[in-house]
Amino acid sequence: MFDQDIAPHVIEFGPGDADLAVVCNMHGDEPTGARAIHRILEPSPEFERAVKFIVANPPASISNHRSLDVDMNRVFPGDPEADERERRLAAQLVTETANCDTVSFHTTHSTNEPVAFVSEGDPRALEIVSQLPITYVVNEASVVDGSFCSTGQVVSIEAGKVQQPNATAKAEMLIRAFLDNEGAVSEEPPMHAPVTNYFELYDKVDKPSGDESYELLARNFERVEEGEAYAKSKKGFLLADEPFVPILMSQSGYGEIFGYRGQKVGESVEDAKEAWLDEEK
Template sequence: MFDQDIAPDVVEFGPGDADLAVVCNMHGDEPTGARAIQRILKPSPEFERAVKFIVANPPASILHRRFLDVDMNRVFPGDPKANDRERRLAAQLVAETADCDTISFHTTHATPEPVAFVSEGKPRALEIVSQLPIAYVINETPVVDGAFSSTGPVVSIETGKVQQPNSVAKAEMLIQAFLNNEGAVSEEPPMHAPVTNYFEIFDKIEKPPGDETYELLARNFERVEEGEAYAKSEEGFLLADESFVPVLMSQSGYGEIFGFRGRKVGESAEDAKEAWLDEEK
């Protein structure tokens, strides 16, 4: 059905060469970002800077599947000659956004509130996200390999829970904030961040093998102390062997893990810079 010529779908608005990008549908079963982009573009806004709007994985989106061959958000920077379609698409997306400040949209099973992911060593991504109205920003570099955020000034945003209508409204609000803050449109005043908490993840939280009776007790972004139960099942309680902050924990979001163990690094972009942009890293 799809041959070697598949490519991300790109439309561009505004004068000059685009140096801003909004990406959606990296996972084909997450249409929230695409629906938010449609809302943004429907009134035909006048763009003062050129912006690319990109559907990252068109074939998976047509079939409403997360991916066709491999998870696209785990194979960056991709490979233009790969047999796996997502690896080819990843390489094309990197080329398409090479000169752009970029935000990319996803949805989650874990939390109804928007959560942003960046990679350490990317100061521009940290600057972009610090100006968005997002309460939680996470450095995913220590645990996640091959993420889109590792490729440049990219902020990946989980806008809320899968298939919840308000996730589209939140994505629309964040796209509008990004475009306003970067001077691409000026129909609304710039939107600034509330108090933002910065975290980094340091480990995965494994599910008990062969046990489907578990119930999560921990809440995302609420600290779990050493020895405290974070889940239970018919087999007993799962106790923390060290203190951690749960990040994107859910019962059904991932196959073999609940989510991630994290630690808080601060409440300002300066705290995050000190933690993530150290020259020794």
């Protein structure tokens, strides 16, 4: 039976009404964001602007399970009357972060390097991510349904690989950069990646049905050419029928897919805006 009292756990620091938010633990088995937030808050920094820090899925976090009923990052905007806990929590999180510039932290099985995801429909999310020290930014809107990014000015970040200590350090660095860029905490000059590359998803990459012997050959964000093998198994090689850029591809991260096919749209926020905001799609 659904516990009527569960809700995202929210703590707030700084003067005024919060219009910034940092979200963690949407998936209960991904504690990296919470650990990074703890590192930032432990010395009791002085906030110059109000910020909400939010544990999105407390019951799954306590259980150390990815989810209890459904994947929370596939059911936004949620439903406050739903039977599934994550659907209710999603609806509450949308309300809690309404009108907030928001960064949300996850971890992945696919890459050590942080990857940011945005929805093409929100120009503010693009502005937020363009100021962060992150090399890869991906528009997921055309392939991924029901993600937190689809709800507004939200940037979702895969900080690194699951349970890797360096992922916590990278999440901490990115949160500090966000807080500094938005004038919430002044500690040091904003950090920037040498080059930010912008991509968009356009398809999933299916795993071979009934074959568990596959080995992934492709490397994330390194272009696979037409006819090139991107995976192999005892039954042979899987060859690309067209060029694509592998994104979040791994052997074990997903059940029925390796990950996603993408394409590069540019190396500046202006390139991304031209591709995602200035065209009728």
